[in-house]
Amino acid sequence: MPCPxxxxxxxxxGRPRSTEANRAILDATRAALVxxxxxxxxxxxxxxRAKVAxxxxxxxxAGKSELxxxxxxxxxxxxxxxxxRGSLHADVEGVxxxxxxxxxxxxxxxxxxxxxxxxxxxEALRDRIRSAIVERQKRLVLLGRERAQARGxxxxxxxxxxxxxxxxxxxxxxxxxxxxxxxxSAEPVDAEWAATFSTLVVSGVQATLGATTAANGATxxxxxxxxxxxxxxxxxxAAAPPG
Amino acid sequence: MPCPxxxxxxxxxGRPRSTEANRAILDATRAALVxxxxxxxxxxxxxxRAKVAxxxxxxxxAGKSELxxxxxxxxxxxxxxxxxRGSLHADVEGVxxxxxxxxxxxxxxxxxxxxxxxxxxxEALRDRIRSAIVERQKRLVLLGRERAQARGxxxxxxxxxxxxxxxxxxxxxxxxxxxxxxxxSAEPVDAEWAATFSTLVVSGVQATLGATTAANGATxxxxxxxxxxxxxxxxxxAAAPPG
DNA sequence: CTCTTTCGCTACGAGTCGTAGCGTAACTGT
DNA sequence: ACAGTTACGCTACGACTCGTAGCGAAAGAG
Numbered sequence: 001m002p003c004p005x006x007x008x009x010x011x012x013x014g015r016p017r018s019t020e021a022n023r024a025i026l027d028a029t030r031a032a033l034v035x036x037x038x039x040x041x042x043x044x045x046x047x048x049r050a051k052v053a054x055x056x057x058x059x060x061x062a063g064k065s066e067l068x069x070x071x072x073x074x075x076x077x078x079x080x081x082x083x084x085r086g087s088l089h090a091d092v093e094g095v096x097x098x099x100x101x102x103x104x105x106x107x108x109x110x111x112x113x114x115x116x117x118x119x120x121x122x123e124a125l126r127d128r129i130r131s132a133i134v135e136r137q138k139r140l141v142l143l144g145r146e147r148a149q150a151r152g153x154x155x156x157x158x159x160x161x162x163x164x165x166x167x168x169x170x171x172x173x174x175x176x177x178x179x180x181x182x183x184x185s186a187e188p189v190d191a192e193w194a195a196t197f198s199t200l201v202v203s204g205v206q207a208t209l210g211a212t213t214a215a216n217g218a219t220x221x222x223x224x225x226x227x228x229x230x231x232x233x234x235x236x237x238a239a240a241p242p243g
Numbered sequence: 244m245p246c247p248x249x250x251x252x253x254x255x256x257g258r259p260r261s262t263e264a265n266r267a268i269l270d271a272t273r274a275a276l277v278x279x280x281x282x283x284x285x286x287x288x289x290x291x292r293a294k295v296a297x298x299x300x301x302x303x304x305a306g307k308s309e310l311x312x313x314x315x316x317x318x319x320x321x322x323x324x325x326x327x328r329g330s331l332h333a334d335v336e337g338v339x340x341x342x343x344x345x346x347x348x349x350x351x352x353x354x355x356x357x358x359x360x361x362x363x364x365x366e367a368l369r370d371r372i373r374s375a376i377v378e379r380q381k382r383l384v385l386l387g388r389e390r391a392q393a394r395g396x397x398x399x400x401x402x403x404x405x406x407x408x409x410x411x412x413x414x415x416x417x418x419x420x421x422x423x424x425x426x427x428s429a430e431p432v433d434a435e436w437a438a439t440f441s442t443l444v445v446s447g448v449q450a451t452l453g454a455t456t457a458a459n460g461a462t463x464x465x466x467x468x469x470x471x472x473x474x475x476x477x478x479x480x481a482a483a484p485p486g
Numbered sequence: 487c488t489c490t491t492t493c494g495c496t497a498c499g500a501g502t503c504g505t506a507g508c509g510t511a512a513c514t515g516t
Numbered sequence: 517a518c519a520g521t522t523a524c525g526c527t528a529c530g531a532c533t534c535g536t537a538g539c540g541a542a543a544g545a546g
Binding site for chain 2: 037038039109110111112113114116117118119120121126129130134168169171172173175176177178179180181183184185186187193196197199200201202203204205206207208
């Protein structure tokens with residue numbers, strides 16, 4: 001056949017799933033989200049746009065929600081990173097503006113809340129959102145914390161479990177507040193708001209540090225090589241869902 | 244005679260809509276949300292539960308989204324208030340726990356995100372959410388601010404527009420973060436978390452007050468905040484750790 | 487008593503869902 | 517080359533939901 005495309009090597013026998021179709025489906029899903037929104041998006045429509053059979057969709061994804069999660073997860077990986085701007089405040093500000101820009105896209109705007117709403121009744125879907133979006137983007141918080149610690153803006157962690165819960169708090173704080181302003185209050189996340197909010201975040205986080213780790217000599221942590229963790233987990237776009 | 248100035252005295256002529264049916268429908272909607280969730284809730288099912296005709300539903304609400312907004316708005320009015328606990332921190336803590344308890348209910352859990360998702364493509368629905376839920380609950384923030392000002396924990400507003408934007412920020416901050424932790428991260432909003440978060444909120448808000456009203460020769464707050472120094476200039480990468 | 491509006495009920499076309507069945511295409515191991 | 521295995525496109529299907537239309541009856545307003 002005139003299509004000697006590179007297929008991923010797998011131990012499984014039989015005809016492998018077309019990676020081209022996978023990409024075409026996710027692209028079609030995003031396009032359909034832009035045009036139709038979550039409510040009017042149908043599996044048949046996505047199949048027609050991607051020029052695949054409707055049954056192929058159901059062989060790879062359990063339903064609309066799972067498909068859309070994968071479609072928007074790509075956008076998160078592509079458009080969110082942590083620019084190193086020299087201070088915790090500036091780093092927070094940068095990621096807030098990036099996240100706001102992502103939330104202004106019609107695809108993410110209409111899809112994110114919908115899949116989260118579905119996930120409240122579907123534990124498997126919630127796990128998929130966690131692994132595909134939440135946990136992947138929480139690396140920004142962990143990286144930002146490490147940089148702030150290296151600069152001396154935050155104390156090094158005495159207890160790793162405390163570090164994890166603080167990272168969770170910061171993540172909920174930034175993501176939740178920006179989402180709420182952008183989608184519920186429906187007011188713009190502009191540079192001025194981002195600056196004010198970042199000031200709030202930095203001051204608030206430092207305040208909670210003083211409260212929870214009061215016993216530690218927090219100021220000017222003794223420099224210890226923080227063992228720069230690799231920050232780039234290889235993307236796995238060919239992670240075929242169970243069919 | 245139809246006097247044009249007194250047209251709306253008792254309403255229009257003809258048979259009035261049954262208020263009992265209205266209540267039965269909203270109760271049935273909440274019950275259906277508990278049992279079925281947003282996705283599987285249908286208008287026919289609600290009509291059957293409320294023992295009214297399906298056409299009656301469509302005579303009063305444009306669709307599923309509008310109906311559910313009204314159904315959950317009642318819960319917000321009923322279960323959210325601002326207890327006066329003597330300090331801004333305690334007030335925030337109280338409202339956070341109330342909001343978290345409300346979000347643990349199956350009705351609100353599955354409905355809130357869904358209607359917000361729909362509202363991203365339906366401006367009329369977004370206005371309905373604003374007037375029925377958002378603006379009604381924003382009074383808690385305004386009231387809490389007034390109490391904090393009376394206690395000396397926050398300075399009085401020099402500019403009412405600044406006060407409004409600060410109230411919006413606090414509202415997005417609390418509601419957004421709690422929603423994100425409860426529904427996205429799916430982790431419990433317990434007393435410990437609420438205490439830590441409230442500390443963050445109070446310190447953060449005080450920090451933004453200093454930053455945004457710095458230009459104004461504003462009346463500095465009579466009560467000096469307890470300890471955590473605001474150490475971060477908004478636009479300057481000069482990073483000075485607390486100490 | 488008349489006028490107006492809402493009520494319950496039935497029925498309908500249109501659309502979506504998720505699955506089953508079939509024959510074919512593509513790749514793997516011997 | 518061959519058999520084995522899996523994915524693909526296509527068609528068709530029953531079940532379900534949607535939102536509306538039409539009807540006669542009921543309930544208040546003037």
